[in-house]
Amino acid sequence: MRFFLRLVALFAAAIGLAVLARYNPGNVVLFFPPYRIDVSLNFFVVLLLILFVVLYVLIRAIRLTQKLPARVIGYRRHKRETTSNNALRDSLKSLFEGRFGQAEKAATRAAELPDNVGVAALIGARAAHRMGQPERRDIWLASIEDNTPLKTARLITTLDLLVDEHKSEAALETVNELNASGTRHIHALRLALKANQQGKNWPEVLRLVRTLNKHDALHPALSTRLRELAYDGLLSDDSHDAESIARLWATVPGEDRVKPFIAMRAASAFNKRGLHGEARAIVEKSLAVEWDTRLLPVYREAAAAEASPALLAQIEYCEQWQVKAPNNAELALTLGTLCFKQKLWGKAQRQLEQALSDAESPGTVREAHLKLAQLHEAIDQPQLAAEHYRQCALATML
Numbered sequence: 001m002r003f004f005l006r007l008v009a010l011f012a013a014a015i016g017l018a019v020l021a022r023y024n025p026g027n028v029v030l031f032f033p034p035y036r037i038d039v040s041l042n043f044f045v046v047l048l049l050i051l052f053v054v055l056y057v058l059i060r061a062i063r064l065t066q067k068l069p070a071r072v073i074g075y076r077r078h079k080r081e082t083t084s085n086n087a088l089r090d091s092l093k094s095l096f097e098g099r100f101g102q103a104e105k106a107a108t109r110a111a112e113l114p115d116n117v118g119v120a121a122l123i124g125a126r127a128a129h130r131m132g133q134p135e136r137r138d139i140w141l142a143s144i145e146d147n148t149p150l151k152t153a154r155l156i157t158t159l160d161l162l163v164d165e166h167k168s169e170a171a172l173e174t175v176n177e178l179n180a181s182g183t184r185h186i187h188a189l190r191l192a193l194k195a196n197q198q199g200k201n202w203p204e205v206l207r208l209v210r211t212l213n214k215h216d217a218l219h220p221a222l223s224t225r226l227r228e229l230a231y232d233g234l235l236s237d238d239s240h241d242a243e244s245i246a247r248l249w250a251t252v253p254g255e256d257r258v259k260p261f262i263a264m265r266a267a268s269a270f271n272k273r274g275l276h277g278e279a280r281a282i283v284e285k286s287l288a289v290e291w292d293t294r295l296l297p298v299y300r301e302a303a304a305a306e307a308s309p310a311l312l313a314q315i316e317y318c319e320q321w322q323v324k325a326p327n328n329a330e331l332a333l334t335l336g337t338l339c340f341k342q343k344l345w346g347k348a349q350r351q352l353e354q355a356l357s358d359a360e361s362p363g364t365v366r367e368a369h370l371k372l373a374q375l376h377e378a379i380d381q382p383q384l385a386a387e388h389y390r391q392c393a394l395a396t397m398l
Contacts, residue, residue, distance in 0.1 A: 087109035231266070267295070349372070352368050
């Protein structure tokens with residue numbers, strides 16, 4: 001509809017101009033001594049229009065000619081940007097597809113554009129790392145300058161790749177650089193956790209686990225396991241003496257002290273340094289919260305001196321635990337061992353034989369036979385002692 005209206009308006013304008021020109025008697029006289037030129041007003045108007053069109057076209061041609069070099073430069077720049085951006089997309093696609101060689105080649109093409117150098121370098125570094133080319137990876141990463149907005153991305157990528165390569169010292173240096181730049185987001189903390197774990201920097205592992213737990217960034221099972229590994233590493237350090245191991249244990253939060261695995265490692269460390277009373281207290285507190293058979297061997301190692309109130313207290317604890325776990329072989333072995341040390345021969349024999357009948361692991365069988373052999377020796381029954389020694393030797397060979 002609009003087209004027809006415009007067409008009607010155009011025809012009307014044309015008719016109007018034709019009528020105006022037909023009845024326009026005006027003349028234009030141009031004097032250029034000694035010449036005189038007479039033309040009609042209609043012809044003069046047409047000449048003006050033609051002159052205007054010619055001048056307009058000429059000026060436009062001159063301006064386009066002047067702008068041509070810039071347009072050529074812009075076209076080439078646009079083409080280069082398009083080519084580089086396409087190469088950058090191809091490199092990302094190839095990286096996610098696992099075609100690392102193609103990803104690195106595409107990243108090389110994408111790096112021809114200065115704006116894409118940083119991102120292309122990150123892609124190229126990851127591709128080279130996946131192909132086992134650490135030299136090329138480091139060259140890619142070194143091409144990203146520190147004063148660019150991609151500094152944090154470079155550090156995170158470097159840390160991720162170093163952790164994957166198990167280069168803990170270099171990874172920890174990168175962690176320090178990240179900390180200096182103030183980076184504290186979750187992914188950086190997770191990578192720092194892995195780096196410190198590989199570097200066996202257990203105090204920092206514990207700190208990072210607590211930080212990530214505050215943000216609900218770790219699965220509870222993983223958090224528990226990481227704390228166990230950290231405390232195991234700290235408590236297993238042979239450089240600790242009795243005083244330093246006590247100071248270390250004092251820094252452990254109360255909720256971690258009663259965890260069975262951590263309590264077991266702590267009691268073992270205290271036993272190793274002759275602090276048997278502290279080891280017994282650790283085990284007793286942990287078992288009061290959660291029953292775990294793994295604590296019983298270290299509890300046997302922490303046995304108090306013969307005929308002491310502490311040894312009698314241990315026997316009482318074991319008897320109370322037997323109400324909760326009546327058929328536990330490790331508990332029967334522990335109670336039998338403590339009764340043997342207290343020279344309660346009959347009770348010790350019953351408990352050790354009970355442990356032998358309920359035992360499933362070769363270690364428990366072997367230790368029960370050994371204790372029974374020692375018990376029969378103590379009560380002057382050499383034949384039974386010899387038989388248990390023989391059974392102990394057979395269990396050792398299994």
